[in-house]
Each structure stands twice: as structure tokens, then as C-alpha cells.
Amino acid sequence: MSHFELIRATPEHTPIIHEIWRRVYGHDFAQDRPDVPEDWQTWFLGHEDGAPGFACQVNHYEIHARGRWHRCAGVSCVATAPEARGTGLTKFALNELSRVCAHDGFDCAALYGFRDSYYRKFGYASAGWRWQISSTVDRFPHLKAELPLRAIPHGDFAPLEECYERFIQTMSGSSRRSQAHWLRRFGKRAPDVYAVGDPVEGYFWTNPAGFYNDLEVGEFVWTTGRAYRSLLAGMRSLGINKGKIVWCEPPTSPFLHQFRDHGVDAAWHRSSMFRILKADRTLGDLGLVVRDGICGDSGSGSGEISIAGATQLWLGSVSARTLADLGELTASDDQIAELDRAFPPQDVVCMEFF
């Protein structure tokens, strides 16, 4: 029987981790990695019988859910060397990672899975997605700007911060951003950012290159109706020489409820997965046993809920009634009604990509 271990990487492990990433994700990906993780990241290395075979990165975020901020481990760059696949190393490493992150004080973990079905085995639940809407310019609503559009100086995120934080507090699953998070979100070449209102009530960013191609809006954030409408007006004017305008909105999309029309497409985009690591610090006392075969059961009561169901209930992607219908929750009708009052469904969106 093999012996598996997962360790927190130190600088001497960098060449080994880079080599695993190079063999799994290619040269460009490995070359883009820093020599050591940034101070808001941790690298982990997994071994089977002393041989390195697994690597991943944990990004430290603080996400909003139901009026509170929670430390969230954003798991990325998951890679198992081809010869180590199917040996049980990955399964061990991902489960151990949850235990280590819980021990390190993370309340939850998040990732973008290559397949949700794969990560469900490790207690992750599908939670969080957004609409990607695309409309030809001639089908785009012709709205009058109620607030003037202004350009934000390149790379300057300070005027956007408050607006962004208010926006993400209308839903769950998005993280507040440090300077490092903003720089990473802007990417290698800072996009052009346009805002309305002073202080900023809404903004979007884009890169205008090309003719008759798509105008891709990178981030679209608003906190008032007049900001929303004014930004749509701004997008339309930027899209005048384009084929389509493409942007994203949370599941309760104002556009799809007010302005959809034939010729407008909306696709399910960037579905994320979350996993509660600490049930008491996220859900509080539910009066139920939270079943977690990896980090350990918690809570007490006559009913029970799976860790995946608990995660969806907490974030708001699935109601208690639906979880009961799906077999993820066993409780009395009164308890289910009470859970639905305490945890009403809400939008879950992860605004970071990692």
C-alpha cells in the first residue's frame, strides 16, 4: 500500500512544482508562475512513497455570504503528473487539502472544476454561475445615459473599490480585493475602465481593439438602476463599430428581465464550486448533523444534511425544500420551513477567476 503525503511547499520545492505544472499545463503556463507564491497564495506538493506527483495553489480570499465575510481557500492549478494519476494520490491530496485549510482557519474552499462530477467526490458542491449575454448592436436597447460616462485612469482601482464591495454584498460567493487581487484581476494589460457617478455607482471595463468583432466587457458592476442603464448606454456607444456586445450578469439579470429580445443569447457561464470547511462558522447551529466524511461530522439534532447540501443552503443556490427533495437534507417539515426562512435562496457568483 502506497504512502501519500501533502506538504506546504517551500522555495526549494519550486523547480519540482513548476515541472509538474509544465508537464500538465504546458510551458507557457509554468513560465508564467512566479518563483515563489505571492504572499496571498500557498503552494502544496503531494508525494506518493516519497515521489512528487501532485501540485496545487491555494489563493487566500475573503468572500461575502449572508452579511458576513469568510476566509475562503480558492483552489487552483490542480495538477497530477501523468504517472501519478489513478494511484489515489490526487484523492488523498484533495481531501487532505480540505483538512489542512480547515485547520488553517479557512471557513470554506472554492474552485472551478474541469468537471463538477469529479469534485463532488471531495465534498464540493456546484454553486455559483452567471449569465454571459451577447447581443448584436442593433438588438441592444437604446437607452439614454442618466449619468455621464467617464474614463478611470489606467490601472487605478481605488475609485471602484467601494462600488465593487457594495455590488458583491447583494449576493454571495465573491471576494473583496486587496491591491494584489485587483492587479491580478486587471490582467497583464490593464483594460479601459469606464464609470458613472461620483462616487462611482457603476463601472465596466473592456478592450476596444478591432472592427466588427465582439466588444467583450470584462467586468460589469452597478449599485443603482440609473448606473445600470447609463452603463448599458455606454456599452452601446462603444459597440457602434462591433458585431456583438458580450458581458456577464448575475443569475437575477436585469437585462434578461427587462430587455431580452429575439437575437439576444444568454449562456450559463463560469460555474464555480464551493465547499464548507467549518459548518459552525458558516451556518451556525442548524439543529442538524452536518455529514462530512472528509473533515468530520459536526452539529447535532434529529435530522441531517450532507456537506454539499449545507454548502448550497449557506450560499443560497438551493432552498432547504429542494435539498430535502434531492435527498441531501433529512428533517421535519417544520425544520425545513424554518431553514428556508433563515437561508432564503439568493444569487451566488464568484467574480474572481483562478
Ligand SMILES: CC(C)(COP(=O)(O)OP(=O)(O)OC[C@H]1O[C@@H](n2cnc3c(N)ncnc32)[C@H](O)[C@@H]1OP(=O)(O)O)[C@@H](O)C(=O)NCCC(=O)NCCS
Ligand atoms: C484532474 C486530475 C488532477 C485528477 O487526478 P487523477 O489522479 O487523474 O484522478 P483520480 O484517478 O484519482 O480520480 C479520482 C476518482 O475520480 C474518478 N473520476 C475521474 N474522472 C472523473 C470525472 N470526470 N467525473 C467523475 N469522476 C471522475 C476516478 O475514476 C476516481 O474514482 P475512484 O477513486 O472511485 O477510482 C488529473 O487528471 C490532472 O492533473 N488533469 C489535468 C489537469 C486538470 O484538469 N486539473 C484539474 C483542473 S480543475
